Amino acid sequence: MTPLSPQANLLGSEFAIAPNRKLFGKVMTGMVFACVAISLIPLASILFMVIANGIAGFSPAVFTDLPPAAGMQGGGLRNAIVGTFITCLIGGIISVPFGVLTAIYTIEFSQGNWIFHFVRFCTNVLSGVPSIIAGLFAYGIVVLMTGSFSAVAGGVALSVLMLPTIVRTAEEGLKSVPKTTRMAAVGIGATNFQSVTQIVLPSAMPFIATGVTLAIARAAGETAPLLFTALFNQYDVQGVWQPTATLSVLIYNFAISPYKNQQQLAWVAALIILVIILGISIVARVISRRKVY
Amino acid sequence: MVDTRTDKEIIIKTDNVSIFYGAFQAVRNVFLDIPKNNVVAFIGPSGCGKSTLLRCYNRLNDLIPTAKVQGQITYSGTNLYDPRIDPVEVRRRIGMVFQQPNPFPKSIYDNVAFGLKIAGFKGNIDERVEQSLRKAALWEEVKDKLQQSGLSLSGGQQQRLCIARTIAVEPEVILMDEPCSALDPISTVQIENLIHELKEKFTIVIVTHNMQQAARVSDKTAFFNAGAEDGGSRFGYLVEYDDTRNIFGSPKQEKTQEYISGRFG
Amino acid sequence: MKTPRQNSTETLLEASTQFNPVRAIDQNFRRVTFGLAIGIGLILVWITYSLLVIALPAIQTFGLGFLVDSTWDPVKNIYGALPHVYGTVLSSFLALLFAVPLGVGVAIFLTENFLAPKILQPIAFTVELLAAIPSVVYGLWGLFVFLPTIKPLFQGLNHSFGWIPFFSTEPGGRQLLGASLVLAIMILPTIIAISRDTLTSLPPKLRQGAYGLGATRWETIVLVLLPAALSGIVGSIMLALGRALGETMAMAMLIGNANQANISWLAPASTLSSLIANQFGEASGLQKSSLFYEALILMVLTLVVNILAQALVSRFQQVE
Incomplete structure (x- = not known):
């Protein structure tokens, strides 16, 4: 190896970065x-x-009035706001216990056996299932069985979509609790049930709450799974077994309608959904800061 | 191996115990009896299997799927690994204090009360919490902030809280896995004093890296060493077990002599 | 329940063998969680099964010929999926064509320190926002903002390059190409997020080694980092493809819902999911069954793509 001569000008030497390399x-x-x-x-x-x-298009009537019929002026989104809330709630009621208990099995009990990998695989596949398929599934098992479109059918469809997110974040949350904490509980004679429900789960709660809120945020904007399940309703919700209006389906119906007033309301509904989703995401971020560990 | 206190009641009997992790033999052929209301120290270089053995005494090794125990461990005449035995019941009688202080992310009060609640304790919980914190020499420091998180305490306080938590359920045996290794010297002295007082009521088995600590706190000392097979795989075995003063004063084995005089380990 | 000390005569064996509600709860708790963990798999089977049951009449009537038949005639009750499979595959392909270079570019931008982290973080957050916007809002925006804006460009394409079959039709208000562009925006966050994770998880010694040999920043990226991250990036593309194939609302609102497979990208088309969304409400009998058949095709398509994607992404993570 010959040392570079002191006079060697870097730019002039054969090792300099050629102009075309710089240009690239x-x-x-x-x-x-x-x-x-x-x-x-x-x-x-x-x-x-x-x-x-x-x-x-915003006015206080948005929160107090029912959607306008075709060609009518004014109107609001009262029933759709309530309907979105109800369908998401039902979705959460089904998917949160399911998802959290599944995560408890994989993290606390499976000890990395085949079921651990099986659940990982299934949640990944499930998260790739198109949302419209979730809707058809709920149509097949709820609407056809009960003979009616309903908020419950919508909630079932949404729960299928929420489940993977909840399992994943609950797993993350449980993993964030140090092994030594479990050892401490078990070491003084707690059963797994006592250790999980009284020590591990409360510690993992901020994580799990984040996952649940994010899943709900995603569900609030879902439309395809609700088209043939919750359907739509011009009027107020009469019960969870009745067709139910939601903001997202309303956006779809009104966006493709020829009436200016309905199109306008579609934008208002879009704004409300975005505010809900952003609001929930921010809440989720705040919760996740309150980590115990 | 001479046991000079054969008159003492034996609470845990370790009879030709070997411990495996999968195919790997971590501990080989240990015979060791723990007398009631004594403090027994396990010393030895790292990798000699002393913590592994300790965890077998309250079946915490059950949490490791590949761990397997051969031989027999009897507690008050009952085989601990009898398939009919519920490990949860074992752990209620034989408690554990860990190397890293690991309070629950709950209030100081709830940390101590947790064990009582899960054990279905019907008495006065407040009273028992206070008693336990007093026994753990922590009461004076925390009595005005019982509702604060256990994690807000200093390391030494956290470890005493963990001890209070363990003694609250009144086990017969307390296992301590290097309880002072994460603590400062002052906290260490406090814990050691505590161990002296606790042996009135409990039997204590303590694993420690610190030979002076073993000499200070224990009645009997077991010295473990790591051996290597011809194939190169390592395993732990018991070299010598005797009264502490004999181990440190006149060890019978050359290895023990070398270790306590600091020539290896 | 007794504590050991309350009844010291109770031996360990007795305590272990007599009935104990706490132990019973513990064992059943474990069983319940086990059942639900298995239940996740059963849901997948259940979904497929419930589609299959309703699709069965159509499967029996049309067989596999359904896939290559382009008739969709509710009057004669003859149905075929070809135009929809074609529309689904083509729109997803076009979306990837735009989204992959953009997404990988943004991922490189976010990982290779072109700007200070203070500026990068808000950009990364903004990109995450893209993923949070519901599909129906993309549809609304596409319908009233994007398609009208881009229409002159499409007309220009048709006038100047009309001799290319892809641009051979006069663009209408809604067509395949415009829908595909919106689809590209929608799958962008998926590509960015996973490509970015892959690039950041590359061992630092790769970068150091390349820089140490005197490679420029871009030579390092193109010759060392991108090849090393390839399987992760391909995995992200597959996941994005999975999402694109199943995307429903934006497509139903923007693609024009024409039951025909046109060579021109500027003509209206339809996808498996947009057809289902559009026709499900009025369909009955064999038509509804055919829609479920289409859903089954979609399910199989996305399953295959997603499983391949998982395999690629997880292989990369294991190499780490």
Whole structure:
């Protein structure tokens, strides 16, 4: 190896970065920045349009009135807001215990056996199931059985979509509780049930709450699974076994309707959904900061 | 191996015990009797299997799927590994204090009360919590903040809280797995004093890296060592078990002599 | 329940063998969680089974020929899935064509320190926001904002490049290409998130080694990091593909719902899911059964793609 002579000018030496190498770098950097810009433009546009159009159509009647019939003026989203809340709630009631108990099995009891991998595989596959399929499934097992479209059918469809998120975050939460804490409980004679319900689960709660809220946020915007389950209802919800209006289905119905007033309300509903989703996401972030460990 | 206190009642009998993790033999052929109301120290270099053996005494090794115990461990005449025995019942009688203080993320009060509640304790919980904290020499420091989180205490206080939690359910035996290794010298002295007082009521088995600690707190000492087979795989075995003063004063085995004089380990 | 000390005459063996409600609860708790863990798998089977049951008449009537038949005639009661399979595959393919370079580019941007972390974090958060926007809102935006805006561009494409079969039709208000572009935006976050995770999890010694040999930043990225992250990136693409194939609302609102397979990307089309969303309400009998048959095809498509994606992503994570 010959040492570089002191006079060697780096730029002039044969090891200098050739101009075309520099150019390549500049072009690529430019392209990456362009990628970011192109990706952010649609987002900015969506947010801007939803906020602008949503506010333009906004009035207190949105919360107090029923949706307008075709060609009518005014109207609100009262029943759809309530319906979204109810279907999400039913989805949560089904999926949260299911998901959390499943996670308890995989993390606390499975000791990495085949069921652990089986559940991992199934949750991954389940999270890839198209949302409309979840809707058809709930149609097949609830609507056909009970003979009616209903909020329960919608909730069942949503629960299928919420389940993977809940299992995953509950697993993460349980894993965040140190092994030594379980050892401590078991070491003084707690059964697994006592250790899990009284020590591990409360410690994992912030995590699990985050997962549940995120799953609910996702469910609040789902439309396809509700089309043939909760269906829609021009009027107030009469019960969980009746067809139920939701914000997301209302957006779809009104967006493709030819009436300006209904289209306007679709934007308002979109704004409300975005506010709900963003609000829930922020709440989730705040909860996840209150970690015990 | 001479037991100079054969008059003492034996609470745990370790009879030719070997412990395996899968195919790996962690502990080989241990015979060791623990007399009631004594403090027995396990010393030896790391990897000699002393913690592994300790965990077998309250069946915490059950939590490791590959762990397997051969030989017999009897507690007050009952085989601990009898298939009819419920490990939860074992752990209520033989409690454990761990290396790292591991209070529950609950209030100081609830940390101590937890064991009582799960054991279905019907008496006055407040009273028992206070008693236990007093016995653990922690009461004076925490009596005004019982509702604060156990995790808010200092390391030494946390470890005493863990001891209070263990003694609250009144086990017969307390296992301590290097309880002072994460603590500062002052907290260590406090825990050691505590061990002296606790032996009035409990039998204590303590694993420690610290030979001075073993000499200070224990009545009997077991010295373990790590051996290597021809194939190179390591295993732990018991070298010598005797009264502490004999182990430190006149050990019979050369290995023990070398270890306590600091020539290896 | 007694504590050991309350009844010291009770031996360990007695305590272990006599009935104890706490132990009974513990054992049953374990059984319940075990049952539910198995239940996750059963749900997948149940979903497939419930689709199959309703699809059965259509499967018996049309057999596998359903896949290559392009008739959809409720009057004669003859149905075929070809246009919808074609629309589904083509729209997903086009969406990937746009989203993959964009997504990988953004992932590189977010991991290779082009800007200070203070600026990167809000951008990363914004990208996550894209994933949080419901599909129906994308549809609404596409319908009233994006498609009208992009229409002149499509008309230009048709006028200048109309001799290319893909651009051979006069663009209507809704068509395949516009829907595919919106779809591309929707799957972008999936590609970015997983590609980014993959790039950040590469061992630092790869970067150090390349820089140490005198490679420039971009030579390091293109020649060392991207090849190393390839399986993770491909996995992210497969996951995005899975999402694109099943996407329903935006497609139902934007693709035009034409029951025909047109070579031109500027013509209206339909996908498996958009057809189901559109026709389910009025369908009955064999038509409904055919819709479930289409759902079954969609289920199989997405299952295969997702399982392949899982295999790729998890293989990468094991290498780590």
